[in-house]
Amino acid sequence: MRHMQLQRFAGERTERATPRRREDARKEGRVARSPELTSAIALAALLIALRVVGPMVWGQWENIFQLDFSTPPPNVWTTNTVAQLLVMQMMSALKALAPIVGTGLIIGVAVAVMQVRPMFTMRQLVPDFSRIVPTTGLQRLFSSSSLFELGKSLAKLAIVGVLSYSSVSRMAAEIRGYGDTDVTSVPGVVGSLVFQLGIRMTIAMVLLAALDFMYQRYAFEKSLRMTKQEVKDEWKDAEGNPQIKSTIRKRARQMAMRRMMQAVPKADVVVTNPTHFAIALRYDGTTMTAPEVVAKGADSLAQRMKIIAAESGVPMVENKPLAQSLYRMVDIGEQVPAELYQAVAEVLAYVYRMRAGRRR
Structure with a gap:
């Protein structure tokens, strides 16, 4: 009995329409x-x-x-006159x-x-013979x-x-x-x-x-x-749609890009190539064992990072070999490898001395 009631409930249209359902209805007029x-x-x-x-x-x-x-009538009434x-x-x-x-x-x-x-649709002009039944x-x-x-x-x-x-x-x-x-x-x-x-x-x-x-x-x-089953079927279909997957990947990249740009003002230093690469580093001795790459970019993205760093007051240090190595070897969110400790430590020490001089 309970199984039959659940089946009957599953067939009822209790769910709000999905965006795809709304778009299909709009295409139909x-x-x-x-x-x-x-x-x-x-x-x-x-x-x-x-x-x-x-x-x-x-x-x-x-x-x-x-x-x-006030206008006098014509002397002769003709078809053209009327x-x-x-x-x-x-x-x-x-x-x-x-x-x-x-x-x-x-x-x-x-x-x-x-x-x-x-909106413009031709669906409403197509004859619907079910209306004459x-x-x-x-x-x-x-x-x-x-x-x-x-x-x-x-x-x-x-x-x-x-x-x-x-x-x-x-x-x-x-x-x-x-x-x-x-x-x-x-x-x-x-x-x-x-x-x-x-x-x-x-x-x-x-x-x-x-x-x-x-x-x-x-x-x-x-x-x-829609019924619950229709929502599930639509979701399964959407997951296998290449266009939907492409849109999801594009939005994920955009969100990751926004998060990365938001991390630049929080960095301790931006290492530049100076024109091709830019890598933002952050180090907190109390929570980190090594400096971490919080953002990196090449060409136009590197220029955007440099603009944000300049607006936020983040120091920028030009070091071509280090910038190339960091861009090639370290992904965003990863810590600097041991072979780059010395070069990164020198950059951070220079930044700390510069900040201390400004405070004095």
Whole structure:
């Protein structure tokens, strides 16, 4: 019985998705995104743009109307005359609406890209014949995501209906109060009320879109979950992948290089060739039986070590034979061999005398 329970538990998707699983899903075009969030923020951008450049757009429309009514009609109406008039009107309208529409379009595209990051895939264009299977379609119809989408649509419909009814009722009451005022003030009042309705709807849509975005992230993470066996199989596959091994070796070399460079400021002396080799030595008589090589490098790496040593105040001693011997015979972390004791001791003694002279 216990064995059967363990087998059942091992088949459950309880593990978080690995980076490889996420990358594969991204290549297939599967990402967490909320179209509702894109639409809501684009609508908010439209309202802001309308508020900022609305008076300018209205002024352009007034100029268009004045031009239409002040320009005498042509003596003869032809197809070309009507086409030119329509093109002129369309261009004027597009020019007036371009700031508002452009703002909404740019913000909408930016929000969509921010959700999924820049990506391009052709996987979504490949036909999926499993979608036309009746049983699969029924499963999708009654799935949790479909029910959530239905609830979201009903919520949007209810929000729009309630806000529209309350705003229209308020609008009708305020318009009735302007019965004795000038007719020219009514469009401004109506426009202000409509704009307030747009703000209320936008706030509601943004809140609903935020909930939708959180649900989409949750559903996406849940769909990527893996079983314990899948994680183990992926790890075994990754261990045998030459590219993965190469990446691991490269990172190990980088980490070793960083550790070596961090050890240079702690060295007692850097022995140089002077241009081709640099070897950093450290000696502590209380814990070491012989000096230890904490860093070494050739050519460009040696130059970097010399720069770090100069910045850290580590003495540098030029000794070509000793530098060549240390670079060839001793690895990083190893102690100096006995045959080099005398040469290294002379270098360290010189450094100690130099430090003592500086202190005096």
